[in-house]
Amino acid sequence: MAVKITELCINCDSCIDECPATAIVSASDSPVNGDNTYVKPEKCIECSDGTMPKCADACPTEGAIVWDMPYTAEYNAYYVAGHESGIYNIREHKKNGIMFPAVSPKPYREAISIANRQAHTPVAE
Numbered sequence: 122m123a124v125k126i127t128e129l130c131i132n133c134d135s136c137i138d139e140c141p142a143t144a145i146v147s148a149s150d151s152p153v154n155g156d157n158t159y160v161k162p163e164k165c166i167e168c169s170d171g172t173m174p175k176c177a178d179a180c181p182t183e184g185a186i187v188w189d190m191p192y193t194a195e196y197n198a199y200y201v202a203g204h205e206s207g208i209y210n211i212r213e214h215k216k217n218g219i220m221f222p223a224v225s226p227k228p229y230r231e232a233i234s235i236a237n238r239q240a241h242t243p244v245a246e
């Protein structure tokens with residue numbers, strides 16, 4: 122990712138249309154078994170060209186959107202494990218296979234520490 126949506130999300134869906142990468146889907150369209158709006162980590166670019174992630178800017182619920190690991194080859198195993206355990210459901214490309222970070226890395230914010238990402242710190246903080 123990226124960013125991740127937690128169980129604190131109230132499914133208001135305010136974030137969906139704000140995402141420049143069309144990375145967010147409503148709970149009913151989520152590819153994982155869950156009750157919440159979902160961020161596709163293989164699409165999220167962390168709004169790295171702006172001042173803050175647009176989803177978090179639109180979100181009324183503290184703690185609903187948190188940092189996740191960079192979607193880069195270095196964290197490929199993290200996303201493979203998350204995909205296998207059902208936390209994520211990474212899209213499969215017909216030619217290139219599952220779009221894991223080693224296949225299709227995404228931009229991320231270097232200013233966000235790995236410790237904060239591991240702790241899933243709220244994006245607003």
Ligand code: SF4
Pocket residue numbers: 124139140141142143144145160164165166167168174175176177
């Ligand atoms: S951080 Fe930006 S690109 Fe990522 S889900 Fe939020 S709005 Fe979309």
Ligand code: SF4
Pocket residue numbers: 126129130131132133134135136137158176179180181182185186
């Ligand atoms: S704006 Fe926040 S509370 Fe609303 S759906 Fe998105 S993450 Fe959930």
